[in-house]
Amino acid sequence: MDELLNNPLFQSALLPFVVSLVVALVLRPHGWFWAGLSAVAGFAASVYLLTDFRFFPLSSHRKILLLGGGAVVLGMLLDLLPWRRMTAGLLLVAAVAATLWIIWPRFRAFDGWQLWALAIAGPAYVAWLVVSCEALRKKSLQADSVVFALGLGTGVSALLGATALYGQLGSAIAAAVGARLFLQLIGKPVVAGSTMLVPLVVVLALLGLGAVVYAKLPWYCLVSLALVPVMARLPLPVNMPRLLHIVVSVLVVLLPAALAVFLTWRESGAPPI
Amino acid sequence: MRKVCLAVAMMASMSAQAAENFTIDPFHTYPNFEINHLGFSTMHGRFDKTEGKLNIDWANNTGSVDITIDAASVSTGMKKRDDHLTSPDFLNAAEFPEITYKSTKVTINKDKTAKVEGNLTIMGVSKPVALKVESINCGDHPMKKGTYVCGFDAEGKFKRSDFGVTYALPAVGDEMKLHIEVEAVRN
Numbered sequence: 001m002d003e004l005l006n007n008p009l010f011q012s013a014l015l016p017f018v019v020s021l022v023v024a025l026v027l028r029p030h031g032w033f034w035a036g037l038s039a040v041a042g043f044a045a046s047v048y049l050l051t052d053f054r055f056f057p058l059s060s061h062r063k064i065l066l067l068g069g070g071a072v073v074l075g076m077l078l079d080l081l082p083w084r085r086m087t088a089g090l091l092l093v094a095a096v097a098a099t100l101w102i103i104w105p106r107f108r109a110f111d112g113w114q115l116w117a118l119a120i121a122g123p124a125y126v127a128w129l130v131v132s133c134e135a136l137r138k139k140s141l142q143a144d145s146v147v148f149a150l151g152l153g154t155g156v157s158a159l160l161g162a163t164a165l166y167g168q169l170g171s172a173i174a175a176a177v178g179a180r181l182f183l184q185l186i187g188k189p190v191v192a193g194s195t196m197l198v199p200l201v202v203v204l205a206l207l208g209l210g211a212v213v214y215a216k217l218p219w220y221c222l223v224s225l226a227l228v229p230v231m232a233r234l235p236l237p238v239n240m241p242r243l244l245h246i247v248v249s250v251l252v253v254l255l256p257a258a259l260a261v262f263l264t265w266r267e268s269g270a271p272p273i
Numbered sequence: 274m275r276k277v278c279l280a281v282a283m284m285a286s287m288s289a290q291a292a293e294n295f296t297i298d299p300f301h302t303y304p305n306f307e308i309n310h311l312g313f314s315t316m317h318g319r320f321d322k323t324e325g326k327l328n329i330d331w332a333n334n335t336g337s338v339d340i341t342i343d344a345a346s347v348s349t350g351m352k353k354r355d356d357h358l359t360s361p362d363f364l365n366a367a368e369f370p371e372i373t374y375k376s377t378k379v380t381i382n383k384d385k386t387a388k389v390e391g392n393l394t395i396m397g398v399s400k401p402v403a404l405k406v407e408s409i410n411c412g413d414h415p416m417k418k419g420t421y422v423c424g425f426d427a428e429g430k431f432k433r434s435d436f437g438v439t440y441a442l443p444a445v446g447d448e449m450k451l452h453i454e455v456e457a458v459r460n
Contacts, residue, residue, distance in 0.1 A: 006443065057397040057437050059365050105368050163360040165440055214367045215360040269353070 011049045012155075012168040013175045016042035021179035024190050028183075036079070036193035039147070039200060040072055042176030050168055060102055060210045061165060067098045068203040075198035079137075087194075088131050095127035095202070102206055106213050118213065125222050126205040132229035133201040134194055141184055141246060142232045143192035145253045147177045147200050149228045153257025154208045157225075160261065161268040162215030166207045173200050184246050218267045227256035291332030295423055295457035297325040297340065304342055304453045308433075309446030318358070320372070322346035327457045329409070329423060334381040338389055338404075340453075342372040362440040369396040377401075385409045389427065395436040404429040404453070414458075424456040 004010050020042025027034040047053070047065055055062045074094065078087055103122050110118055129150070136143040155170025177200070180190055208225055211217035231253045236245060305319040322343035329336040344366035347358045359366035376391035387406035392399045404427040411423040430450045434442060 002443075054437070057369075059361060059368055059396065059437075061361055109367070163357075163362045165362050210361070214365065216356050 005049060008164075008168060011046055012171040015049065016046040016172045016176040017179045018042075019045040020176040021182065024180060024183055028188065028190055035190040036075075036195035036197075037072075038190065039173070039176040039180055039192075039196050042179060043068075043173050043200065043203075046172035046176070047169070050165065050172075060105075060214050061169070061207075063102055064203055064206040064210060065169075067101070067206065068199045071199035071202040072195065075194040075196070078134075078194035078198065087134065091131050091134055091198070092127050095130045095205075096123040098202065098206065099123040099126045099209065102210060103213050121219075122209050122213070125209055125226060126202070128226055129205040129229065130198065130201050134197050136229075136232065137192060137194050137197055140180075140189045140191045141249050142253075143197055144177050144180045144184060145250045146229055146232045147192075147197065147204070148174050148181055148250065149231075149253040149257040150201065150204045150225060151175075151177060152254070153221075153225050153228065153260045154204050154211075156261045157217060157221050157264040158207060158211040158215075160270070161221070161264040162211035162217040166211045166215070170204060170207050173204055176200075181246070181250065185243065187242075216268065218264060221260040221263050224256045224260040224263060228253050231256055292328060292330040292336075293423075294460045295327040295329065296460055297323060297327065298422070298456040298458055299324055301424070301456035302340075302454065304340075304451060306452075307450045309448075311444050316349065318347055318349035320344075320346050321348050327423070327455075329381070329411075331381070334383075336376075336379040336381065336387075338374065338376040338379065338391065340374045342374075344370055344372050344395075363438055365396055374402070374404075381409065387425070393431060393436075395433075396438065398436045400431065400435050402429050402431045402451075404451075421459040422456055423459070424454075427451075427453045427455065 020038045023041040024035055024038035027038060051062070051065065055066060077083075083090070099122050103118060106118065107115060133143070133146050133150075136146060151170050151172075151174030155167050155172075155174055157167075158170055159167025180192075183190055208217070208222050212219050212222060232249075234252055236248055236252075240248065299322065302323045302325075303319045303321070304323060305317065307315050307317050310316045320342045323340060325338070325340035327336065327338055344364045345359050347355055347364065347366075349355055349358065358364055361368070364372075371394075373394045374391055375394075376389050378390040379387060381387045385408050387409060389404040389406060390401065391404070393402040406425045406427045409423060409425045411421070414420040414422045428451060430448055432447045433439075433449050434447050
């Protein structure tokens with residue numbers, strides 16, 4: 001049993017997929033709001049195996065996971081309360097504050113243009129992903145596709161070029177959302193809502209940035225990943241068959257994610273084992 | 274009364290002479306470690322940058338050790354693995370750049386072996402780790418006139434999981450053996 005629980009594929013692929021699928025099926029009849037928690041539950045199961053929910057020492061990945069927990073509450077509030085007019089501004093401020101908390105310890109290590117680049121580009125990357133992805137809260141296919149692509153792109157890039165832990169966390173989100181895409185394929189889509197999008201995108205954006213700041217992920221991979229929400233907005237032919245529409249939607253957003261993985265692989269090669 | 278004061282002053286002076294302060298020689302002080310790799314073999318590595326201070330009180334058979342290791346200077350002979358070791362998976366050197374060891378009690382034996390008790394701090398977590406010192410050897414440096422040097426080899430062990438370094442457990446071993454070769458120049 002221990003061997004299974006310590007297997008990275010089980011921790012970051014099978015477990016989050018199954019938990020997310022089961023929770024989505026259980027919660028689906030209770031309304032779209034609650035079903036948005038399915039992928040969060042899948043990811044949380046993976047986090048439990050990877051970290052035991054231990055939050056000391058308070059290192060960057062633990063801070064990211066704590067922020068993800070807080071973002072679940074924020075996402076639920078955004079879904080429950082009629083705050084739509086203020087949503088983008090609120091998310092922008094929250095994303096900038098969260099990012100500064102994560103990258104603050106590195107400010108001592110930089111000066112000059114590098115410091116400014118980190119202080120401006122870092123929060124901009126996180127805020128862009130969070131605000132642009134949250135706007136897809138009612139479009140389940142685009143929302144699932146975007147988080148799936150960001151999870152896969154961030155996870156595999158981090159695995160190749162930075163840290164296996166960040167890679168596993170990113171991949172776990174991709175697997176959890178993969179279960180929701182599976183439901184899309186069998187004709188049982190579940191709306192994502194801010195409940196799913198805010199926490200998972202916050203975690204993915206901060207993991208990507210953390211992998212650059214605290215490890216060796218090339219910064220330009222983030223430029224490619226930032227294109228994922230743009231690709232999700234590309235118009236597709238309306239008369240396309242349902243299954244083909246789903247497959248094409250996913251493939252389109254996977255392009256910048258695949259580019260990020262390629263760029264990392266070209267820079268870093270295979271990870272040392 | 275004057276004689277008593279004189280005696281106390283002489284004793285204090287002797288004690289001050291007996292306690293010697295040293296600065297670690299970074300070019301001859303390297304903390305080495307070994308760890309089990311996937312159950313197949315024992316991996317070795319070392320830290321290339323170390324600084325610190327020693328105090329040896331021969332009169333009272335005690336002293337102190339204060340060592341700071343640059344976490345990013347870990348070296349295993351393969352840059353890519355070193356990058357991984359400094360990443361958040363292991364030492365998280367960007368966030369926690371220093372590994373420190375500060376003694377809390379040093380006992381020097383008559384045969385010049387010693388036992389050092391102290392706190393090792395990795396990634397902001399401090400835990401007690403004991404070091405066994407094989408032999409403290411002191412003398413004038415043969416190639417640097419007027420330089421008095423003390424050196425010794427110390428070893429200890431600890432569990433990396435105690436410090437929150439839990440990545441790849443249990444495949445990559447939990448117990449780490451530490452060997453430190455130390456040379457220090459008297460101030």
